Amino acid sequence: xxxxxxxxxxxxxxxxxxxxxxxxxxxxxxxxxxxxxxxxxxxxxxxxxxxxxxxxxxxxxxxxxxxxxxxxxxxxxxxxxxxxxxxxxxxxxxxxxxxxxxxxxxxxxxxxxxxxxxxxxxxxxxxxxxxxxxxxxxxxxxxxxxxxxxxxxxxxxxxxxxxxxxxxxxxxxxxxxxxxxxxxxxxxxxxx
Amino acid sequence: xxxxxxxxxxxxxxxxxxxxxxxxxxxxxxxxxxxxxxxxxxxxxxxxxxxxxxxxxxxxxxxxxxxxxxxxxxxxxxxxxxxxxxxxxxxxxxxxxxxxxxxxxxxxxxxxxxxxxxxxxxxxxxxxxxxxxxxxxxxxxxxxxxxxxxxxxxxxxxxxxxxxxxxxxxxxxxxxxxxx
Numbered sequence: 395x396x397x398x399x400x401x402x403x404x405x406x407x408x409x410x411x412x413x414x415x416x417x418x419x420x421x422x423x424x425x426x427x428x429x430x431x432x433x434x435x436x437x438x439x440x441x442x443x444x445x446x447x448x449x450x451x452x453x454x455x456x457x458x459x460x461x462x463x464x465x466x467x468x469x470x471x472x473x474x475x476x477x478x479x480x481x482x483x484x485x486x487x488x489x490x491x492x493x494x495x496x497x498x499x500x501x502x503x504x505x506x507x508x509x510x511x512x513x514x515x516x517x518x519x520x521x522x523x524x525x526x527x528x529x530x531x532x533x534x535x536x537x538x539x540x541x542x543x544x545x546x547x548x549x550x551x552x553x554x555x556x557x558x559x560x561x562x563x564x565x566x567x568x569x570x571x572x573x574x575x576x577x578x579x580x581x582x583x584x585x586x
Numbered sequence: 587x588x589x590x591x592x593x594x595x596x597x598x599x600x601x602x603x604x605x606x607x608x609x610x611x612x613x614x615x616x617x618x619x620x621x622x623x624x625x626x627x628x629x630x631x632x633x634x635x636x637x638x639x640x641x642x643x644x645x646x647x648x649x650x651x652x653x654x655x656x657x658x659x660x661x662x663x664x665x666x667x668x669x670x671x672x673x674x675x676x677x678x679x680x681x682x683x684x685x686x687x688x689x690x691x692x693x694x695x696x697x698x699x700x701x702x703x704x705x706x707x708x709x710x711x712x713x714x715x716x717x718x719x720x721x722x723x724x725x726x727x728x729x730x731x732x733x734x735x736x737x738x739x740x741x742x743x744x745x746x747x748x749x750x751x752x753x754x755x756x757x758x759x760x761x762x763x764x765x766x
Contacts (some may be wrong), residue, residue, distance in 0.1 A: 460599045466609030473609045562603035569600035573593050 397471045422509045425450075431509040433501025433517055440498045445579045456572045463565050478550035485542050500524065622705055631701055632716040635725040638688055639735040642666055648684050652676075654691045654700055655719065665690060665722060666739070676700055677707065686711045694718035 400410045428450045429435055438444030465471035497503050500521045502510055507525060510518025532539065553568075554561045603609075625631050633641070641649055642665070651668040653660050660670040671679060673696055681687055687709060689697040697714035704712045715721060726733075727741035736743070 456596055460596060460603070463603050463606075463609045464599065467606055469610070471609075560604070560607045561609055562605065562607045566600040566604035569596050573597060576589075576593070 397465070398475050401475045402472070421505070422512060425506055425509045426513060430506045431513050431515065431518065433510065433515075436503070436506060437498060437501040445583070449576065449579065452572050452575065456569055459565055459568060463561065478552060481548040481551040482544075482546050483548065484546040485544075488542060496524075496528075622702065625705070631712075631714065632694075632698070633688060633713045634716055635721040636733075636735060638665070638715055638722070639726045639739060641686075641688070643735065643738050646686065648682070649686050649688065650681065651688045651690065652700075654689060654696050659692070659719075663719075665719075673700055677703055681709055683710075687713070689714040690722075691715075691718050693720055 399405060400413075405413070425431065429446055430450060435444050435446050439447040462471060462473060462476070466473040493503075500507070500517070502518060502521045504525055507518050507521035511522050512518070536543070553559075554564045557564060559567075638651075642651075649667070651665055653664060653668040653670045654673045654676070655670070657670060660668075664670075668690065673691075681704075687704060689700045689704070689712070691697040691700070691714075694715065694717050697718060701712055701714045717724070724744075726735055726739055728744045729736055729741070730744045732743050
């Protein structure tokens, strides 16, 4: 049996929802264990006081990237069937800036706000409410923001395609950047 | 496991990934589909019979002409310098990176399909003869107008009442009768 299991027809929509709940709980538990339910820790990232977010997220990226590459190579995962979200630089830049501003004000992102709310933090609940209000508002205003939403479409674009480099070379580059950044951060933290 | 061990493991896995190149055989081809579509749209995938004739006459370096037709047809008539490789054997063949490969079939369809196979396998300099052997016979060996290339390849001018080479086998027989 090869993955992705849902795309390969190993289970139906109900099975996919059950899997999503199980994976979501595991993801939330991992975020909580990493200390990312704490708004102070998350906001600390923006002021370069606390690098937990960077370390957790970048190690997750490196782990997943190496996992996808070598599972594909071993014939367990069909990489061509993995969903790649579409790239649109202009709306994603605008959305990213807005998201970042909300992140630093709230001290939480969508995933960590769920974790914070689940662990009984009121600010987590408030961020969740704000997030749903934002989803509703952007849905209602969609016709107005449609020109921005549809600007500069690039389709599903991966780094190897964009850079014109072999997949494995891009993997090596990102791992090199991650390890270098981790080493620099450790040095910085040791000095404090 | 210490952080250092994890870092070393990640670097080792990444170095091997860089050597391996792609996460699955065939992924590069899928990635290349857009480039292939562009090459086809820009007509950078085929040569005409006259272009190929000029390449042969001018001794284009590292040119390899691959005839995909059945062995009997190849024995009957072939383009100078052509070699026969069966379509089913093509994916297993290795070509040097600097070789220009021109694919030939009877009509052009098989050669066009073989072009996709070779491009997907990573060969950059690949072409197919647009109208196949029929076009070679019509435009080089037996054209309505005399041409220096026709003389070079030992062809003859087509008379007004003669038909073009829709049927390659019949056209080759006509050519044979004319003694070339």
